[in-house]
Amino acid sequence: MSSLLGEHGYRDKVVDMIKENLVFLREFLLEFKTTGACFPTSRWAAQALITPLTEPNRPPRNILELGPGTGSVTLPMLREVRDGDKLTICEINPRFMKALKEKLNGDPHYRRNRERVFFFEGAAQDLPRDTTYDIIVCALPFVNFDLETVKAIFDRLREISTPDTLMTYYEYIGMRTFNGALAPADRAERIQKVNDYLKQSGSINYLARERVWLNLLPINIYTVKPTAA
């Protein structure tokens, strides 16, 4: 009997995973520019992205998640939310937000933290300026955006950061080489401008880089201070 239940539990998990991947793939096709990936981030990448939350004995933190999609980073994050923390989840795509809220309702860590979790359905660059955050976990697909959008996002992030705010974000390894060699000239040029802004303008203060190979496409996870160097 118990092995049957176990089997059903496993089957339910696989069905949930397939459903989640289908939601993601659908948004990738409908909203390529903002979705930016065809599958959710792996659990290893998610764990690396949430490193600032896992620090032992850390004080209560005001935390912001940008671009939760179907929640592959949100769920591990909620396991790390502690008394006194606040978590704001910002998502531009209403269909992702709806799917996320449905998923969170079934999650024990969300239910434990429900009063500490807030939702902002809109663009990161439109987040209210009246709060500052200590930790920002960002999954926005910067290489899909034009330079003005990336600048608008970082301008707003600087306004809602303190000099101690830590932000993590990721980038696919090899994307720059791939685009330089194979992308149409206008796309390659746009991406080059975005990369120059992110990496060379000195607008962002880089602290660390971690490589995660166990993801559909391997990624670099960067830890930065959104405030200028």
Ligand SMILES: C[S@@+](CC[C@H](N)C(=O)[O-])C[C@H]1O[C@@H](n2cnc3c(N)ncnc32)[C@H](O)[C@@H]1O
């Ligand atoms: C690459 S997906 C990441 C999804 C999920 N966090 C993961 O890692 O699997 C990018 C997410 O950012 C959201 N997004 C894109 N542009 C945004 C913006 N300007 N403000 C807020 N969310 C945005 C997309 O709708 C999508 O959910």
